[in-house]
Amino acid sequence: METGTASGTGRPAWVGLPGGLLTLRRLLLVFWTLLAGVATAVVLGLTAGPGWAALGAAWGAVLVWGWVLLGRNWRSWRYAERADDLLISRGVLWREETVVPYGRMQLVEVTSGPLERRFGLASVQLHTAAAATDAKIPGLVPAEAERLRDRLTELGESRSAGL
Structure with missing residues (x-):
């Protein structure tokens, strides 16, 4: 998966959620x-x-x-990996966009409850020093959730903000 911007336009390359969710x-x-x-x-x-x-x-x-x-609601969820941070966007009436700098991530976990496992889904939960900026990406394919976890962990370690 390529990170950065879409077609050199300066806009993030957004990724939507799979249909299983x-x-x-x-x-x-x-x-x-x-x-x-x-x-x-x-x-x-x-x-x-x-x-x-x-x-x-x-x-x-x-x-x-x-x-x-x-x-x-499902169509409103999307995320984008940029050079220095992860963007998560969601919401129909009240649009919410969360920016999580890689250097601020303290913990990235992949969770999957019984129903999620039955439908082949997993969620990525991001924890930062400030509880208000914790973010979650639900309904991912487990392989993508694990790839994202590994990548975010690697980027978080390399860009640690001294926490």
């Missing part, structure tokens, strides 16, 4: 909205009558709305 989040959305819809229909059907059970279908609107929002 979107798939995982959408499957969780479907599971929880269907469960909530069935629970709502059963509870209302037993307590208020069969006509009220139809309100369980309102969770379908939540499913559609969440499906769209998850897609927009």
